[in-house]
Amino acid sequence: xxxLSLDDLVEDWSQVESAPxxxxxxxxxxxxxxDWSVLEAEEWADGSLHKPNGDICNEDxxxxxxxxxxxxxxxxxxxxxxxxxxxMFAVPLASLAAGNLTPLPIAIxxxxxxxxxxxxxxxxxxxxxxxxxxxxPLPGILAMTLYTIGYLGKLQYEAMEGISNAPxxxxxxxxxxxxxxxxxxxxxxxxxxxxxxxLFMFEYNVRHGTVLGLVGAGGIGMYIDNYINPPFAYxxxxxxxxxxxxxxxxIDLISMFIRSFVTEEGDVKRPKxxxxxxxxxxxxxxxxxxxxxxxxxxxxxxxx
Amino acid sequence: xxxEGESSGSVEATQADDSxxxxxxDLSVGYNQPLIxxxxxxxxxxxxIAILGPSGIGKTTLLRTIAGLIRPLSxxxxxxxxxxxxxxxxPQRLGLVRHSTxxxxxxxxxxxxxxxWYPALFPLPSELKNDVDSAMESLNIMDLADEPVxxxxxxxxxxxxxxxxxxxxxxxxxxxxxxxxxxxxxxxSIIEATRKVVDDIGATLxxxxxxxxxxxxxxDRIWRIKGNQLIEEGDLNQ
Numbered sequence: 201x202x203x204l205s206l207d208d209l210v211e212d213w214s215q216v217e218s219a220p221x222x223x224x225x226x227x228x229x230x231x232x233x234x235d236w237s238v239l240e241a242e243e244w245a246d247g248s249l250h251k252p253n254g255d256i257c258n259e260d261x262x263x264x265x266x267x268x269x270x271x272x273x274x275x276x277x278x279x280x281x282x283x284x285x286x287x288m289f290a291v292p293l294a295s296l297a298a299g300n301l302t303p304l305p306i307a308i309x310x311x312x313x314x315x316x317x318x319x320x321x322x323x324x325x326x327x328x329x330x331x332x333x334x335x336x337p338l339p340g341i342l343a344m345t346l347y348t349i350g351y352l353g354k355l356q357y358e359a360m361e362g363i364s365n366a367p368x369x370x371x372x373x374x375x376x377x378x379x380x381x382x383x384x385x386x387x388x389x390x391x392x393x394x395x396x397x398x399l400f401m402f403e404y405n406v407r408h409g410t411v412l413g414l415v416g417a418g419g420i421g422m423y424i425d426n427y428i429n430p431p432f433a434y435x436x437x438x439x440x441x442x443x444x445x446x447x448x449x450x451i452d453l454i455s456m457f458i459r460s461f462v463t464e465e466g467d468v469k470r471p472k473x474x475x476x477x478x479x480x481x482x483x484x485x486x487x488x489x490x491x492x493x494x495x496x497x498x499x500x501x502x503x504x
Numbered sequence: 505x506x507x508e509g510e511s512s513g514s515v516e517a518t519q520a521d522d523s524x525x526x527x528x529x530d531l532s533v534g535y536n537q538p539l540i541x542x543x544x545x546x547x548x549x550x551x552x553i554a555i556l557g558p559s560g561i562g563k564t565t566l567l568r569t570i571a572g573l574i575r576p577l578s579x580x581x582x583x584x585x586x587x588x589x590x591x592x593x594x595p596q597r598l599g600l601v602r603h604s605t606x607x608x609x610x611x612x613x614x615x616x617x618x619x620x621w622y623p624a625l626f627p628l629p630s631e632l633k634n635d636v637d638s639a640m641e642s643l644n645i646m647d648l649a650d651e652p653v654x655x656x657x658x659x660x661x662x663x664x665x666x667x668x669x670x671x672x673x674x675x676x677x678x679x680x681x682x683x684x685x686x687x688x689x690x691x692x693s694i695i696e697a698t699r700k701v702v703d704d705i706g707a708t709l710x711x712x713x714x715x716x717x718x719x720x721x722x723x724d725r726i727w728r729i730k731g732n733q734l735i736e737e738g739d740l741n742q
Contacts, residue, residue, distance in 0.1 A: 368599075372573060374588065374589055382624070389604075
């Protein structure tokens with residue numbers, strides 16, 4: 201069935217045959233090797249070093265004046281601000297959309313608002329804001345914020361609906377209000393999911409900030425846009441994409457570290473910060489060795 | 505304790521201060537079909553009642569209906585309990601917030617004593633914070649105050665659930681098989697702690713129990729569900 205649909209969609213299969221060859225040419229002639237000059241400051245004709253905005257580079261480390269560093273820093277700041285603001289709006293909206301917290305007449309309009317916000321891709325929001333406000337980081341931040349509310353709100357109301365009913369029922373029986381149940385029961389109970397989604401959204405916005413740069417929203421995407429347009433410098437664009445990849449991996453590691461405090465595995469004693477990368481059992485073994493046979497106290501319940 | 509031939513639960517049989525009683529009148533509970541029908545009972549303040557019956561017969565449904573979590577199929581439940589903090593409900597799975605600390609869990613119960621306009625993000629008033637500490641002390645869980653509930657043993661978690669209910673100062677406590685499958689020693693200490701709480705705050709206790717001997721140890725009256733009828737144990741003995 202899928203094959204038939206695919207065959208129906210693809211009119212000319214011969215284009216697939218030449219694809220590997222074209223890709224190889226593109227990769228060997230245009231992309232490889234990456235041009236790492238993007239990690240250096242710009243050297244002007246008089247030999248002075250400058251930042252991408254033309255300011256003189258006074259940093260001890262040249263990297264801090266490079267396009268990769270300054271662009272990535274702007275992209276990370278944009279992603280951070282829009283993720284945080286988006287999160288602050290997404291949580292209350294998600295709580296109104298969650299079926300176990302709110303009656304349907306309220307939940308359905310809240311879900312429609314969230315669906316509306318995420319049905320326009322952030323690049324379209326960025327275009328709209330760029331038309332209204334001009335180029336720069338602000339349209340990018342607004343675009344990512346709106347998309348974050350829609351996307352994160354959806355993930356969050358599903359996480360909220362997934363929590364155990366028992367604590368909610370206890371809170372309802374004792375007469376707690378919607379906001380009290382949200383703050384003291386639902387958010388702590390779904391903290392692992394909410395935190396994971398928040399960090400994923402930050403990572404998503406960093407990646408997406410790269411794309412938004414293409415429509416003039418600033419950040420590292422703006423430099424990538426410059427390099428993939430005439431005069432083409434794909435090797436430099438490739439180097440910047442590798443930088444984005446490395447940053448995404450680092451964010452993923454930080455996310456694992458932060459989440460390790462709210463998961464069940466957070467109860468396992470970890471002697472070094474990097475042991476959050478290990479499964480709980482392996483980390484516990486390491487802890488035993490590290491503490492030279494000192495008795496483990498992984499769980500108060502177990503120790504009874 | 506259950507006295508032989510006691511049948512003080514029926515609406516007709518009571519004469520004490522009716523205004524403070526919990527009255528179930530012509531009550532039918534269930535989801536689509538009635539699980540228990542035609543319940544007519546009056547429960548006076550300070551009474552302890554255990555509900556017995558096989559699994560799936562509607563014991564939990566009755567408790568949830570009294571707690572106001574599901575609507576009765578017919579009949580009425582009347583009481584003068586306050587909207588907030590009047591009812592303490594301990595579900596089968598205890599209803600604790602697993603990722604929160606012991607102190608935070610007990611504070612949830614204390615919050616029900618604040619006005620409903622008291623902002624959810626504000627910390628508890630200091631007198632309630634002191635009450636939280638006293639509740640933890642009285643249930644011997646003070647040393648676990650800052651531990652997340654998920655790492656506690658079953659017995660410790662039950663103490664937290666009781667402390668959360670104690671601090672509410674509810675007029676009625678609805679407990680659904682909250683002793684679970686604990687060992688004898690733990691059951692004994694939890695029963696003692698619960699009895700103390702119930703006596704201290706003068707609350708009514710309605711509990712669903714699986715183990716008959718525990719029910720007899722804790723309750724003044726026993727209701728047994730047979731078929732789809734709720735029968736007072738005293739009536740059976742007559």
